[in-house]
Amino acid sequence: MMGGRKDLVIFSDIEIESALKKAANRAPGEVIREIRESGLKGRGGAGFPTGVKWDLAAKADGERKFIICNADEGEPGTFKDRVLLSDYAEQLYAGMALAAYSVGAKEGIIYLRGEYEYLLKGLIATRKVVRGKNLLGKNIAGKEGFDFDVYIHLGSGSYVCGEESALIESLEGHRGEPRNRPPFPVTMGYLECPTVINNVETFITALHIAAKGAEWFRAFGTSKSTGTKLFSVSGDCLRPGVYEFPMGITVAALLKEAGGENAKAVQVGGASGRCVGRSEFESTLAFEGIPTGGSIIVFGEHRSMLGVAKNFMEFFVEESCGQCTPCRYGTTTLLEGIKMLENRKCSMRYLRELISLGESMQIASKCGLGQTAPNAFISILKNFKHEIMVGKQTEQAIQGE
Ligand SMILES: Cc1cc2nc3c(=O)[nH]c(=O)nc-3n(C[C@H](O)[C@H](O)[C@H](O)COP(=O)(O)O)c2cc1C
Numbered sequence: 001m002m003g004g005r006k007d008l009v010i011f012s013d014i015e016i017e018s019a020l021k022k023a024a025n026r027a028p029g030e031v032i033r034e035i036r037e038s039g040l041k042g043r044g045g046a047g048f049p050t051g052v053k054w055d056l057a058a059k060a061d062g063e064r065k066f067i068i069c070n071a072d073e074g075e076p077g078t079f080k081d082r083v084l085l086s087d088y089a090e091q092l093y094a095g096m097a098l099a100a101y102s103v104g105a106k107e108g109i110i111y112l113r114g115e116y117e118y119l120l121k122g123l124i125a126t127r128k129v130v131r132g133k134n135l136l137g138k139n140i141a142g143k144e145g146f147d148f149d150v151y152i153h154l155g156s157g158s159y160v161c162g163e164e165s166a167l168i169e170s171l172e173g174h175r176g177e178p179r180n181r182p183p184f185p186v187t188m189g190y191l192e193c194p195t196v197i198n199n200v201e202t203f204i205t206a207l208h209i210a211a212k213g214a215e216w217f218r219a220f221g222t223s224k225s226t227g228t229k230l231f232s233v234s235g236d237c238l239r240p241g242v243y244e245f246p247m248g249i250t251v252a253a254l255l256k257e258a259g260g261e262n263a264k265a266v267q268v269g270g271a272s273g274r275c276v277g278r279s280e281f282e283s284t285l286a287f288e289g290i291p292t293g294g295s296i297i298v299f300g301e302h303r304s305m306l307g308v309a310k311n312f313m314e315f316f317v318e319e320s321c322g323q324c325t326p327c328r329y330g331t332t333t334l335l336e337g338i339k340m341l342e343n344r345k346c347s348m349r350y351l352r353e354l355i356s357l358g359e360s361m362q363i364a365s366k367c368g369l370g371q372t373a374p375n376a377f378i379s380i381l382k383n384f385k386h387e388i389m390v391g392k393q394t395e396q397a398i399q400g401e
Pocket residue numbers: 041042043044045046047048070071072073074075159160161162163164165197198199200202367368369
């Protein structure tokens with residue numbers, strides 16, 4: 001599918017052993033500088049600059065440091081990490097070793113989504129191969145003292161455990177609930193030790209940067225969103241799948257590649273993302289445009305957009321950990337409101353209250369789950385008011401009149 005293209009990072013060729021050797025022949029600070037200069041931002045959704053994260057962990061006090069790969073991939077419509085874990089696991093282990101060398105960590109953990117249990121066997125087999133090549137273990141890449149190995153932990157199928165502090169709680173054997181932050185994991189993470197948590201795609205991208213340089217990487221994408229991104233495209237399109245494109249590609253161009261030109265809507269960023277209609281198809285997929293961890297769900301003309309909003313809200317009601325009131329109360333109340341809209345029993349006044357409740361959740365929820373749970377509902381109401389509208393009064397409420 002990607003054959004012959006020159007604008008690839010993840011799906012470009014790489015000599016894994018020489019990439020790690022090259023890094024190990026440099027000082028850790030130089031490797032971090034290269035990652036910083038590349039402008040790489042985390043591919044798990046939040047977009048925190050990877051070089052800055054590694055630098056903070058490198059400078060944090062602590063005898064013991066950890067590298068954690070977030071392979072929880074629970075966002076509806078995302079499956080690009082599954083492809084990487086299946087077919088690019090050698091690169092993942094080497095990318096984690098690169099991070100370990102940079103920050104001075106000796107221990108790594110892959111937090112694997114519970115539903116991906118079937119990938120465990122393959123990951124263990126690949127780890128054996130990688131150890132055999134001396135890319136994990138002792139004196140990695142022939143560098144004295146570069147010791148690092150990876151343990152794999154299987155999650156239990158909770159979406160919120162993809163949130164980094166809940167992930168750490170879960171790893172420590174507690175209930176998977178988000179922590180108050182600060183302190184951030186880079187200074188006080190797993191077992192209260194400095195911890196780097198990155199997405200699968202981030203580690204692999206960093207390995208390519210270490211091998212080919214920051215300048216090479218910056219040539220792809222936009223000035224604020226450098227490099228390329230993997231997109232998991234699903235739904236009403238002819239060619240669903242995982243695509244790699246430079247950051248800044250438009251929604252329309254991606255739809256064309258996937259055979260989804262007839263879409264009436266696209267949910268960018270999964271359940272926690274936002275729903276865009278045709279008027280926004282020329283917008284770019286980038287941190288400064290419409291950001292996404294990679295999930296792109298295409299909706300054809302025949303889909304009920306209120307049904308889509310209901311489906312996502314049911315997901316959030318199920319997955320909310322219930323720890324804080326805005327999210328616990330907000331998700332269930334929004335779902336009830338959607339059902340009232342379905343039954344044409346939602347007054348203008350109440351609809352306004354629901355929108356305002358959603359806006360409060362965005363500000364007052366403790367973690368990203370509650371902060372983003374109303375996004376789909378609000379954007380679908382705004383973009384598809386003519387479909388959802390049950391009368392003039394409802395339209396006025398949506399427009400905030
Ligand atoms: C509810 C929720 C679920 C998340 N799930 C994931 C996930 O499955 N994978 C992931 O990499 N990041 C996920 N994140 C983001 C992580 O908290 C964290 O930002 C990320 O792992 C950092 O890696 P990165 O900088 O490489 O993106 C989630 C965040 C929230 C709020």
